[in-house]
Amino acid sequence: MTAMDDAPDLGGLFRSAGVTGFLHAVDVDTGAEVSCGGDEPVVLASVFKIALMVEFFRQADRGLLDPAERVTVMADRHTPGPTGVSAMADDVTASLRDLAYLMIAVSDNTAADTLVGRVGLGAVNAMLAGFGLARTWVEHDCAGLFASIVTDSGQQDMPTDPAVISRLRALDPARTNRSTPRETARLLAMIWRDEAASPGSCGWMRRLLGLQVWPHRLASGFPYDDVAVSGKTGTLPTLRNEAGVVEYPDGGRYAVAVFTRSYGTAQNQPRADAVIGTAARTAVEHLRSRLS
Amino acid sequence: MDLVKHLYYFTVVAEELHFGNAAARLGMAQPPLSQRIRRLEEELGVRLFDRSSRQVRLTGAGRAILAESREILTRVDRLRALAGRGEGAVLRVGVPPDLGSAVIAALIAGFEEADREVRLAPAEMWSADQAVALASGALDVGVLRHPITAPGLSFGPVLVQRPGVVLAASDPLAAVASVHLADLAGRRLVLFPGEPGLHEETLAECRRHGFVPEEVHEAQTLGLVMAGTAVAFGPRVELPGLRWRPLLGSPLTWRLSTAWRGEAGPAAAAFGAVAVRVLKEGAGMTDDGAAPVRQVRARPASGFLA
Numbered sequence: 001m002t003a004m005d006d007a008p009d010l011g012g013l014f015r016s017a018g019v020t021g022f023l024h025a026v027d028v029d030t031g032a033e034v035s036c037g038g039d040e041p042v043v044l045a046s047v048f049k050i051a052l053m054v055e056f057f058r059q060a061d062r063g064l065l066d067p068a069e070r071v072t073v074m075a076d077r078h079t080p081g082p083t084g085v086s087a088m089a090d091d092v093t094a095s096l097r098d099l100a101y102l103m104i105a106v107s108d109n110t111a112a113d114t115l116v117g118r119v120g121l122g123a124v125n126a127m128l129a130g131f132g133l134a135r136t137w138v139e140h141d142c143a144g145l146f147a148s149i150v151t152d153s154g155q156q157d158m159p160t161d162p163a164v165i166s167r168l169r170a171l172d173p174a175r176t177n178r179s180t181p182r183e184t185a186r187l188l189a190m191i192w193r194d195e196a197a198s199p200g201s202c203g204w205m206r207r208l209l210g211l212q213v214w215p216h217r218l219a220s221g222f223p224y225d226d227v228a229v230s231g232k233t234g235t236l237p238t239l240r241n242e243a244g245v246v247e248y249p250d251g252g253r254y255a256v257a258v259f260t261r262s263y264g265t266a267q268n269q270p271r272a273d274a275v276i277g278t279a280a281r282t283a284v285e286h287l288r289s290r291l292s
Numbered sequence: 293m294d295l296v297k298h299l300y301y302f303t304v305v306a307e308e309l310h311f312g313n314a315a316a317r318l319g320m321a322q323p324p325l326s327q328r329i330r331r332l333e334e335e336l337g338v339r340l341f342d343r344s345s346r347q348v349r350l351t352g353a354g355r356a357i358l359a360e361s362r363e364i365l366t367r368v369d370r371l372r373a374l375a376g377r378g379e380g381a382v383l384r385v386g387v388p389p390d391l392g393s394a395v396i397a398a399l400i401a402g403f404e405e406a407d408r409e410v411r412l413a414p415a416e417m418w419s420a421d422q423a424v425a426l427a428s429g430a431l432d433v434g435v436l437r438h439p440i441t442a443p444g445l446s447f448g449p450v451l452v453q454r455p456g457v458v459l460a461a462s463d464p465l466a467a468v469a470s471v472h473l474a475d476l477a478g479r480r481l482v483l484f485p486g487e488p489g490l491h492e493e494t495l496a497e498c499r500r501h502g503f504v505p506e507e508v509h510e511a512q513t514l515g516l517v518m519a520g521t522a523v524a525f526g527p528r529v530e531l532p533g534l535r536w537r538p539l540l541g542s543p544l545t546w547r548l549s550t551a552w553r554g555e556a557g558p559a560a561a562a563f564g565a566v567a568v569r570v571l572k573e574g575a576g577m578t579d580d581g582a583a584p585v586r587q588v589r590a591r592p593a594s595g596f597l598a
Contacts, residue, residue: 105592215593224472225501226541228589249541249587282468289469 085148378525
């Protein structure tokens with residue numbers, strides 16, 4: 001059901017925050033949905049780590065890997081990044097599933113690439129195709145993504161120069177990790193319905209997504225003690241994303257995927273972060289108002 | 293001696309703790325009042341007041357019989373009321389004024405079906421007034437909000453009501469499907485007058501959920517809400533200029549029950565049964581205990597220990 005006439009003005013919300021936004025929200029249990037460019041191709045950035053986590057737990061379900069196996073990540077093999085193992089100075093030994101925790105909760109790039117080394121990007125894409133998520137594709141791991149930015153910009157730091165940003169392949173959905181808001185929301189809804197892997201593994205994935213530390217995007221729209229917000233962020237120059245699930249105290253569960261691209265190139269844009277929460281709340285309220 | 297009358301004089305003096313004031317209240321001179329208290333003391337064989345200091349004080353014996361004296365006096369009043377009323381006349385019932393015309397009409401219709409002999413005389417009264425009226429025998433049955441009590445009252449099964457919020461149509465929050473208490477921050481609140489227990493519980497719950505009203509008004513109508521200067525809690529209303537929205541998570545629980553004094557007569561018992569049915573079917577109330585327990589969902593960024 002589309003019902004465009006009564007749909008909230010999400011585009012206006014995004015514009016007033018200085019971004020172009022794409023959103024898809026779906027009621028996990030009824031399938032009711034609301035969309036704002038939900039079928040547009042979008043750059044996943046770190047949101048691709050959700051798909052990687054799903055395949056990791058599916059391989060654990062099949063006995064292809066042991067999630068409790070301890071691995072040592074050498075200091076000279078760390079992928080750049082501001083958090084987790086990426087930010088640590090020394091060799092780190094942790095279990096695979098604890099690396100999965102760091103990858104989801106703080107978007108640890110080194111943890112993600114270590115899991116890619118075990119799971120394989122081919123397996124992730126095969127899983128996505130098997131689920132019918134034909135427009136979701138993982139092109140490269142974090143190191144590959146970072147290398148493309150360095151090549152295109154000619155610098156190690158994240159660029160803020162508009163001319164440099166405009167030529168980054170990492171910001172072109174056709175040439176980097178990509179999806180659509182609808183497909184990303186669908187993958188999350190499958191995790192919440194125990195369809196993405198075994199119920200036990202889906203429970204683990206929900207726990208990890210619930211440990212998301214960044215409060216300024218999706219969670220900021222739901223500042224309530226009795227509402228649970230789980231999610232995974234994604235950030236690249238001009239891109240601010242978060243996809244997750246919001247659970248209301250009356251049992252309502254809504255998968256929401258929000259992808260934004262700012263007009264400005266500044267790194268710090270609190271309004272752009274906050275509109276992810278505001279738009280998600282507006283979309284969820286819209287879904288809830290249709291129930292009654 | 294007329295023991296009942298003497299007990300009445302005693303309770304008035306005990307309330308005033310001043311013979312002159314008590315006499316003035318009773319419309320009599322002080323000497324005959326002092327004399328009657330002395331006669332009561334002789335009759336009971338104890339001193340009821342300590343008159344040695346400048347201030348009159350109740351003795352231990354006086355304190356011991358005060359509550360019982362009041363009980364006897366209200367029972368005598370009630371006895372007179374019952375005798376004067378005769379058999380099968382009228383059941384005087386108190387209902388909260390905000391219950392709404394439809395619910396009150398359903399109560400009357402339901403009771404007429406259950407008991408054709410007795411006519412129902414409903415009076416709209418807030419809970420504090422109902423408790424006083426029940427205790428004094430001016431009311432036979434009440435439908436009142438908790439927590440509230442008065443000596444000698446008995447209560448029927450407790451029902452719970454989950455109020456929503458009533459907003460001005462112009463309030464930006466009217467645009468959303470459900471409102472969290474925290475969203476109401478900065479607004480003023482209208483609460484019913486004459487509901488002291490409910491008042492305190494509601495404000496405590498508001499504070500716990502991050503809504504500290506800038507001002508609390510006691511008002512019977514929704515005029516302040518319609519004017520856009522305050523919000524109110526209550527069951528769904530549909531009035532021009534107002535919007536009703538459910539509260540996210542149903543944080544407020546309003547409890548309500550029937551009440552009567554002492555043993556319920558057959559008419560009062562029949563009304564109690566009708567009231568429970570009508571309030572469940574017509575006012576969306578549920579049994580106490582059906583309410584879900586509130587769950588706090590911790591987040592790393594806002595939870596403790598981080």
